[in-house]
Amino acid sequence: MDNTVVKIENLVKRYGQLIALDHLDLEIKEGEIFGLLGPNGSGKTTTINCLLSLLAFDKGNIKIFGREMTPVSYDIKKDIGIIMQNVAVFDELSVYENIDYFCGLYISDKAKRKQYVEEAIRFVGLEDFVKFYPKKLSGGLLRRLNIACGIAHKPKLIILDEPTVAVDPQSRNKILEGIEELNRNGATIIYTSHYMEEVEQICTRIAIMDKGRKIAEGSKDELKRMIRNTETVTIEIIGLSDDVLNEFAGLPHVYDTKYEDGKLSVFCSGGKHNLIRIMDVLRKNDLSFGRVYSELPTLNDVFLEITGKDLRDKED
Amino acid sequence: MFLHNLKYELLSSLRVKDILIWLILFPVALGTFFKIAFSNVYNETTKFDTIPVAVTDEAQDQTLRSVLDSLQEQEEPLLDVTYADKEEAEKMLRDKKVNGIITADGKLSLTVAESDLRSSILSSFVKEYNSRQQIIKDCIMRDPSKAQDVIASFSEETASLREIPLSSGNTDYMTDYFYNLLAMVALFGSITGLHITINNQADLSQLGARKCCSPTPKSISLAASLTGSYIVHSICMLFSVTFVRFGLQIDMGSRLGLVYLTALLAGILGVSLGFFVGSVGFLSTSVKIAVSTAVSLILCFLSGLMIANMKVRIESICPWFNRINPAAVITNSFYYLNVYDDLSKYGVCMITMAVTALVFDILGILLTRRKKYASL
Numbered sequence: 163m164d165n166t167v168v169k170i171e172n173l174v175k176r177y178g179q180l181i182a183l184d185h186l187d188l189e190i191k192e193g194e195i196f197g198l199l200g201p202n203g204s205g206k207t208t209t210i211n212c213l214l215s216l217l218a219f220d221k222g223n224i225k226i227f228g229r230e231m232t233p234v235s236y237d238i239k240k241d242i243g244i245i246m247q248n249v250a251v252f253d254e255l256s257v258y259e260n261i262d263y264f265c266g267l268y269i270s271d272k273a274k275r276k277q278y279v280e281e282a283i284r285f286v287g288l289e290d291f292v293k294f295y296p297k298k299l300s301g302g303l304l305r306r307l308n309i310a311c312g313i314a315h316k317p318k319l320i321i322l323d324e325p326t327v328a329v330d331p332q333s334r335n336k337i338l339e340g341i342e343e344l345n346r347n348g349a350t351i352i353y354t355s356h357y358m359e360e361v362e363q364i365c366t367r368i369a370i371m372d373k374g375r376k377i378a379e380g381s382k383d384e385l386k387r388m389i390r391n392t393e394t395v396t397i398e399i400i401g402l403s404d405d406v407l408n409e410f411a412g413l414p415h416v417y418d419t420k421y422e423d424g425k426l427s428v429f430c431s432g433g434k435h436n437l438i439r440i441m442d443v444l445r446k447n448d449l450s451f452g453r454v455y456s457e458l459p460t461l462n463d464v465f466l467e468i469t470g471k472d473l474r475d476k477e478d
Numbered sequence: 479m480f481l482h483n484l485k486y487e488l489l490s491s492l493r494v495k496d497i498l499i500w501l502i503l504f505p506v507a508l509g510t511f512f513k514i515a516f517s518n519v520y521n522e523t524t525k526f527d528t529i530p531v532a533v534t535d536e537a538q539d540q541t542l543r544s545v546l547d548s549l550q551e552q553e554e555p556l557l558d559v560t561y562a563d564k565e566e567a568e569k570m571l572r573d574k575k576v577n578g579i580i581t582a583d584g585k586l587s588l589t590v591a592e593s594d595l596r597s598s599i600l601s602s603f604v605k606e607y608n609s610r611q612q613i614i615k616d617c618i619m620r621d622p623s624k625a626q627d628v629i630a631s632f633s634e635e636t637a638s639l640r641e642i643p644l645s646s647g648n649t650d651y652m653t654d655y656f657y658n659l660l661a662m663v664a665l666f667g668s669i670t671g672l673h674i675t676i677n678n679q680a681d682l683s684q685l686g687a688r689k690c691c692s693p694t695p696k697s698i699s700l701a702a703s704l705t706g707s708y709i710v711h712s713i714c715m716l717f718s719v720t721f722v723r724f725g726l727q728i729d730m731g732s733r734l735g736l737v738y739l740t741a742l743l744a745g746i747l748g749v750s751l752g753f754f755v756g757s758v759g760f761l762s763t764s765v766k767i768a769v770s771t772a773v774s775l776i777l778c779f780l781s782g783l784m785i786a787n788m789k790v791r792i793e794s795i796c797p798w799f800n801r802i803n804p805a806a807v808i809t810n811s812f813y814y815l816n817v818y819d820d821l822s823k824y825g826v827c828m829i830t831m832a833v834t835a836l837v838f839d840i841l842g843i844l845l846t847r848r849k850k851y852a853s854l
């Protein structure tokens with residue numbers, strides 16, 4: 163058997179007229195942290211639900227650990243850990259009981275289960291809250307409980323659907339570090355998010371989705387190499403004339419410029435001395451300016467270039 | 479696996495305080511209300527006086543006359559008989575001097591002006607007499623010395639009709655309200671039953687989705703949830719019966735053990751009803767909750783929770799409905815248990831309940847077994 167953990171072929175899912183997944187192919191290898199990145203409504207959760215055989219799909223093939231996934235594939239399910247997008251825990255059970263309950267759906271041996279539950283509690287840092295009921299937990303702690311419930315049984319494949327939504331930065335970092343640790347301990351991870359920074363930070367391979375389609379796939383460097391942008395220089399400057407703007411646009415390696423709200427963005431493709439050339443133009447015209455910074459392309463640029471839209475929500 | 483599921487099922491349901499409180503407070507509040515409200519009404523009904531009736535008996539039937547005489551001889555006579563010919567009788571009825579005309583022509587038949595409590599007592603009497611007539615006659619033929627005993631015992635039985643203002647046969651019409659109350663608590667188990675499906679189906683809750691992802695088969699988690707709900711609801715039923723019997727001092731007959739058993743089975747029926755409603759695929763969760771509540775209420779209404787002689791009316795329109803309406807079956811089994819020495823009618827009710835519950839469970843499991851969902 164090769165080291166493919168998940169293989170999705172030609173997956174189509176319709177909700178009435180809406181095509182939520184449009185001939186999607188994915189292949190995830192053992193040991194990867196695979197990122198599924200896409201804006202809201204791009205079909206990430208739908209993909210996960212099809213993968214888990216919760217959702218009936220119209221077309222396609224799904225194999226996990228080399229075997230076909232069906233609702234009764236209990237031998238596959240026992241090795242999967244799932245952390246859903248929405249917190250799903252029992253309000254009436256304490257932190258410990260919740261984790262014990264979910265772990266017990268996978269592990270019958272009591273002694274082993276006790277050990278696993280305690281490890282999971284330590285792993286997410288909820289030691290001080292074992293007797294708490296979910297209602298008494300803050301949003302971040304609740305997310306951590308949600309994660310603990312999904313990973314206590316030490317699954318080989320862990321699926322996290324936007325585990326950091328509405329989580330403060332501190333909890334978010336803790337969660338991301340945790341995911342990397344789980345991966346180091348041998349688990350293959352599928353991680354969906356619409357926060358490109360997170361995906362960039364932890365994922366070894368990334369598929370970018372839009373409108374139910376996979377529009378690009380690769381490591382973050384591979385993805386960034388796919389686009390012509392290599393550097394974006396931004397200058398805070400007021401009252402820029404069209405002449406000077408044209409001068410910037412005419413520089414070598416510059417393929418686009420944008421001037422908005424007192425901010426000039428110069429998009430460059432290749433070349434080594436872009437920043438210096440831009441500074442030369444500023445000095446020659448004797449223009450005063452505020453901050454200047456140069457950015458390497460982000461996954462947002464990748465998304466922007468392929469779809470013509472911004473990946474991030476404006477309100478984020 | 480099963481025990482693990484059951485343990486947490488019980489833990490979590492016993493901690494859902496609002497539902498438990500509701501299920502326990504409800505019989506207490508409504509029961510107390512019934513008790514207070516009916517204590518007056520009830521006193522009036524027992525004082526229920528003699529019913530004037532005209533009898534046209536051209537053949538001068540001796541058996542009938544002895545029965546009627548013996549009825550009139552009692553301390554608080556059930557009937558005040560005036561023998562009259564047809565025309566006279568009809569006039570008396572029109573003038574409201576009598577409540578009905580009993581015509582003897584081989585068999586008895588009854589004419590009444592309006593249908594009310596009195597006319598239904600008369601109708602019970604006529605029915606009863608017609609069915610016993612032959613026995614009484616045979617008896618008089620064979621051994622006239624015993625005739626008086628037979629007639630006396632029949633009159634005594636018919637006299638007790640007075641305590642049954644409703645021809646549905648209740649001995650005590652206040653008790654019927656409490657039977658209905660217990661039926662209602664039992665059927666509110668449907669809300670508990672509904673949560674079984676909600677908590678186990680991926681398309682109804684995130685928890686359900688999470689459970690569906692685990693290697694624990696659906697059959698096991700469903701069985702554990704059902705068992706847990708039965709246990710929790712049984713506790714509510716035991717409490718309710720205890721409260722009605724000992725808290726409110728309602729006489730439920732001497733076979734208290736069977737009363738409790740009936741309550742338990744009724745509770746199981748209620749939970750199964752909810753489980754079934756919950757598993758009907760095309761309804762949304764909120765609709766399901768509304769449907770369960772409404773169905774419980776309507777069934778109880780049709781068995782007389784609010785209007786006492788509802789069941790009697792249904793009996794005349796579509797009697798089969800009373801045989802299958804869970805609320806009617808539950809109230810009837812309490813009633814039969816209280817009133818009849820013979821347990822056969824009670825047995826039929828109990829079997830009906832058990833079969834209905836089983837059918838609901840099987841249908842529910844068949845419907846929930848559909849494994850993938852079209853939409854989550």
Ligand SMILES: Nc1ncnc2c1ncn2[C@@H]1O[C@H](COP(=O)(O)OP(=O)(O)OP(=O)(O)O)[C@@H](O)[C@H]1O
Binds near residue numbers: 202204247854
């Ligand atoms: N049950 C449903 N019925 C109809 N349409 C649905 C349903 N669930 C999802 N959709 C639609 O399918 C598309 C994909 O939704 P999905 O939830 O998979 O997106 P997502 O990438 O997970 O988004 P988010 O980042 O908001 O979680 C969306 O357009 C959504 O409106």
Ligand SMILES: [Mg+2]
Binds near residue numbers: 207208323324
């Ligand atoms: Mg989603």
